[in-house]
Amino acid sequence: MNALRSFSARADIETILAQLGAERLDVPVLQPADPFLDTAGEELRRRIFLSESETGETLCLRPEFTIPVCLHHIGAGESAPRRYGYVGTVFRQRRAGGNEFLQAGIEDIGNTDSAPADARSLADALAFLEALGVSAPTVTTLGDQAVFNAVIAGLGLPQGWAVRLSHAFGDRATLDATLDALAVPPPPPEVPADILEPCEARDRAALVNALSMRLRIAGLENSGGRDADEIADRLIARFDAAEIAPDEKALATLRTFLSISAPLNEAAGALAGFAEAAGLDLSDAIAAFGARATEMEKAGVDTAAISYDAAFGRALDYYTALVYEIATADGLVLAGGGRYDRLLTMLGAGSDVPGVGFSVWLDRVAALTGGDA
Numbered sequence: 436m437n438a439l440r441s442f443s444a445r446a447d448i449e450t451i452l453a454q455l456g457a458e459r460l461d462v463p464v465l466q467p468a469d470p471f472l473d474t475a476g477e478e479l480r481r482r483i484f485l486s487e488s489e490t491g492e493t494l495c496l497r498p499e500f501t502i503p504v505c506l507h508h509i510g511a512g513e514s515a516p517r518r519y520g521y522v523g524t525v526f527r528q529r530r531a532g533g534n535e536f537l538q539a540g541i542e543d544i545g546n547t548d549s550a551p552a553d554a555r556s557l558a559d560a561l562a563f564l565e566a567l568g569v570s571a572p573t574v575t576t577l578g579d580q581a582v583f584n585a586v587i588a589g590l591g592l593p594q595g596w597a598v599r600l601s602h603a604f605g606d607r608a609t610l611d612a613t614l615d616a617l618a619v620p621p622p623p624p625e626v627p628a629d630i631l632e633p634c635e636a637r638d639r640a641a642l643v644n645a646l647s648m649r650l651r652i653a654g655l656e657n658s659g660g661r662d663a664d665e666i667a668d669r670l671i672a673r674f675d676a677a678e679i680a681p682d683e684k685a686l687a688t689l690r691t692f693l694s695i696s697a698p699l700n701e702a703a704g705a706l707a708g709f710a711e712a713a714g715l716d717l718s719d720a721i722a723a724f725g726a727r728a729t730e731m732e733k734a735g736v737d738t739a740a741i742s743y744d745a746a747f748g749r750a751l752d753y754y755t756a757l758v759y760e761i762a763t764a765d766g767l768v769l770a771g772g773g774r775y776d777r778l779l780t781m782l783g784a785g786s787d788v789p790g791v792g793f794s795v796w797l798d799r800v801a802a803l804t805g806g807d808a
């Protein structure tokens with residue numbers, strides 16, 4: 436596998452990146468950890484290799500490229516759209532197998548014409564795999580966080596639940612657990628009387644006082660743990676959650692939505708049928724979805740061969756709309772990507788900057804093609 440890191444392998448990738456119209460960008464292996472911890476979500480957070488600088492800054496070995504590429508774009512003060520291409524090692528802790536993986540990809544940042552940019556991203560990912568010599572049939576699965584969010588908004592679920600569900604999208608087990616919890620709200624936490632009273636009254640100031648007193652008595656104040664404010668917010672959220680009556684109809688509608696699966700060229704119709712039956716106005720989300728599928732066709736993508744799965748998401752928190760993966764017939768993911776329209780603002784951009792991109796897992800491709808990537 437050492438051959439994967441060889442110069443000739445990288446030179447091939449650079450040719451492919453250039454052919455796909457991306458400019459090559461190198462980003463440091465050692466990155467500030469906070470941007471990943473804040474924006475990438477739980478699944479990646481668990482896998483990050485953390486370290487600390489002499490000055491106390493928390494650093495990490497880059498676990499992926501999208502965030503460092505966005506940070507570069509912001510830091511360089513770019514205002515024009517750019518297409519960045521990259522190749523290099525990413526580091527993720529795994530219980531079994533290796534911890535270092537070779538990735539290459541393209542991030543298309545600042546292009547406000549979303550539908551064609553999305554289409555180009557998927558077409559590029561497919562072309563990338565073909566250029567690497569992947570000839571076995573692949574399976575492309577597509578999901579859409581924006582459609583999911585529109586359904587949640589249309590169902591009028593309480594804000595706290597909407598946020599939880601939106602975060603859970605991309606992780607089927609967490610999503611199912613959240614749906615189950617929504618059906619049977621958890622009982623309120625058991626707390627002593629001096630805490631219970633302000634909780635039930637939702638008297639936040641009194642609750643913070645009572646909690647501060649207990650922390651002080653226990654000698655825990657300012658011990659670097661969660662402080663009274665944060666504990667108060669969590670307690671109030673748990674009391675709120677316990678009081679929300681389960682809305683069975685909304686839940687059933689949500690489950691029906693999550694079971695929708697159709698070839699991409701029929702998916703807008705399937706979504707429209709669902710929206711009508713459920714009495715939801717999803718017209719904006721469906722129009723954007725349909726326009727994107729049309730652009731994909733124009734870009735030469737066989738949309739009849741792509742599966743839209745309403746429950747499909749990726750386990751990274753920064754996606755806002757399109758998500759997709761290209762896998763082998765037996766489910767090994769070779770490439771994945773999607774749109775992240777809020778990520779650059781979260782990372783410090785002064786105005787809205789849209790982005791879409793994908794990464795290819797070169798080690799897996801090499802194992803498949805028998806080549807050295």
Ligand SMILES: N[C@@H](Cc1c[nH]c[nH+]1)C(=O)O
Pocket residue numbers: 499500501540541542751771772773774791792793794
């Ligand atoms: N960085 C993502 C893939 C991606 C690139 N751009 C958008 N998404 C990953 O490692 O899975």
